[in-house]
Amino acid sequence: MPLIFKSILLFDDYTICMEPLKLQMLEPKEKVGLIVVITGNGKGKTSSAMGMALRAVGHHMRVCIIEFMKGDMYSGELDGIKRLAPEVELHLTGKGFCGIMGNPYPYKEHRANAQDAIKLAKEKMLLGQFDMLILDEINNALKLKLVDLPQVLDVIDNKPLLMHLILTGRDAHPEVIQRAHTVSEVNEIKHAYRQGIEPQKGIDY
């Protein structure tokens, strides 16, 4: 049972008090490799997946992240995630969001990239070396027909038993939702850009 001094906080000498804090350690009777879908139109889907990668690393788990749409713009997590190497590897295969935000690439190129990505996902998964596979924005890629439903279901249905599989992106397909253990829908209540505020470092990218 790990012993942490209360409010030490992990690397700070600030203390509210110094009574030792015993952290209870959970251990499920049965280990299950979960299928988790994070969908919806609100902010926080990729962030949530990145947070799960961070949490997994704390347990010495190995994580593979494949970005289906992103890959044309810099975002802080690209460097942040390097701090989690070698347990976490990140693959950028996208060319930005197909058909929006002035994205200059033709559909065919987006489709070719997403096809590479889904092949990579299956290869990585079948290596059996990862405890968690994150397919970021795969739901959008499916909605936009950059990958096909049978391809996505093939990955889900062939998942190693104990590997967690995270699928993010808006417009998750009902058959993907049906196969998942946990599904969250992140809904936008408000977003800074609707107030004319440009994307900000650390929050939006």
Next chain:
Amino acid sequence: MPLIFKSILLFDDYTICMEPLKLQMLEPKEKVGLIVVITGNGKGKTSSAMGMALRAVGHHMRVCIIEFMKGDMYSGELDGIKRLAPEVELHLTGKGFCGIMGNPYPYKEHRANAQDAIKLAKEKMLLGQFDMLILDEINNALKLKLVDLPQVLDVIDNKPLLMHLILTGRDAHPEVIQRAHTVSEVNEIKHAYRQGIEPQKGIDY
């Protein structure tokens, strides 16, 4: 402009092809320290905040995380976040979720802890050293009257101009939502525990 070889993926020798990938770097004309609220009953609120910390670290930003409710059970992010030190510091001030899940501590003790936490939040914020302050589960703490609305609004209203402030937890107060730039509500569509699956490492803790 950072140059990454396409699909290199940041630390892997797998390549789909070797055309150099130029990542576009955004830079907002006006920098804004955002107030972001992540609320709702679904899975992924704390994960989302952790993901933002990871993203911020990629930009060399400094992050302070204060856990208002958590602090009695081990969760992987406690070790994961150490990989982001010294830019990120994490403070556990809670004693678990007040009044639920067989939590043994009396209200008075939860309140005293949350009171320490909100004082710590204000102190840390006023140091002016952090680019991002994450108050994890503060919305619950407010709902449960472990902290008071004027205390939370006092933190929000005295936020350094460029510091991002993230407030997570279900049942966000309308006045907190009103002051925020970005608000996401994470709704549970499905959760593994409703299928009798115990919390799993890397996903739930």
